[in-house]
Amino acid sequence: MKKITQTTPGLLNKLSALETDWKDDFSRRVLVFLNKFESVNDDPWTLVRLLDEDFETASTIIRLFLEVSKDEYNTLLRSLFSDSRSAGKSGFKANPLGYVETLQTLFLSGKIRDTINRTYTWEDILTERLKGGRGSAIKGQKRGRELEDYVEAIVASVFSEYEARCSFTGMDGISTEKADFAIPCREKPEILIEVKGYGATGSKQTDVIGDVNRIIQEKRHDTVFLIFTDGVTWKARESDFRKLVDFQNSGYLYRIYTKKLSAEFKQDLMLLKEEKGL
Template identity: 35%
Template sequence: MLQSFDDLLSQLRPIAPHSRVLDTSLEEGVESFAEAIRKIPEVTIDQLAELIRKHPNWVPFLALCAGLTLEQLKNALQIHFGTAGWYRLAQRQARELITFLDQEYGLTAAVVADRTRVWTLAHVLKERLLWSRQRGVRSTASGRSLEDIVEGVLRHLGFQYEMRTMFRGRTETAPCDFAIPAGGSQAQIVGAAKGFDSTGSKLSDAVREVERMAQVRRPTQYVYVIVDGVGWRRRQSDLKRLWALFERGEIDGLYTMSHLDDFKADIEAASRRLSIIS
């Protein structure tokens, strides 16, 4: 069970699938980086560490080999090293940085595969197609991923439920990501699943949605909120608004994916109190 806002903050983890989108601001220097990689006799942690120690600005290029965007790289480093400053890490902890990327994202194997691949027009078109699709979906991918995880929990527990619907509270309606046993006036337990690995106004929109749920709920309705994703780390003011709702008792539970067992226990207990299950 979450004990404090700092506890909540420390539990946030990445949830979005890795993408291979090249940040346009990093285009300069790609050719020099690629040539240096080609000349390495053998791709090892030590060789790559020496490379970024001499050229710290090449860290994002290595991250791209492992399937990380610049934002995902920063978020991963923030969690593991306590700083998103990849340039200074490359200067001071080059081997630790490369070891982390290798253990978590298979960096050395990815570099070996990329530098030995013979690129054809088909390869280029596939990469561009992937890039174009991910531009449109990456802002929602993590949110939908968390919704799918929550739906899996509800299905496993055997509840009747409705996903991505509206529910009726005292006199008004509000959106919710799940409702038990159904949406509309039948909703007795409602919830939100808000997962973001990137930042932006969508996090504020998510908070407003939860605030709306808390505002219109009937006294007999339960409201549960599951959040995760490292995007919340950069929007702590929004996350604090959710924590404040929980502290004031305006929502009945606040969880991350690390606390899904608590979520399961709480909705089961609420369902028994509401006679949804016996």
């Protein structure tokens, strides 16, 4: 074979799109099953029959009507049912009507009817495509930022001096690490607060442990370190959450808070303000 010297422009001109069909066998099952949902009404048995016929496919379509990801749907189920078994096919088989009646607390039948009866335009179609791509990522980002804003409002009600979303100076006085709040300042923080909010996908939960561990390794030992987190997705990642609790139990961080512990969070900040003369 004759030797040649290839060039980037030459090869770029030879590239072509790798077309692929997004539909696999399960997707085709879903598409075939869609029309059966036209029979759904306020009678819960209409949904019972569909779930009984093909639980996995019907559950996927229900999730699509609710406009949630698979992770979000599983999280919803865990919040509605007492345990993972009750939330799945076994729970449905054990009590079909009870299972559907529990789903109806999400106003499921109404959402199904509204979706089926709606007249769609090309703008609606493109909006849905945008939501499916950028939308899922943006929702996760917004959840995290909204929790940060929630925590900042509490911090600001207690302290006149603090720095948000900054890199604080570590114990050696040279290296730095990121934290959501440093009180009173990043150069010599007396209190560090890290905020982690999750409500959908669980893919980043493990990263939380790494973030927290880096702060623990970098901060002075006498700097108070607080964690504020929330989101029922943690229930699906108990092993990771347990690591946070282990940090707290071992004294590496002072306390973990959630929105339901907001009063305690503010009270503790007020106590720390007095103790440290801030």
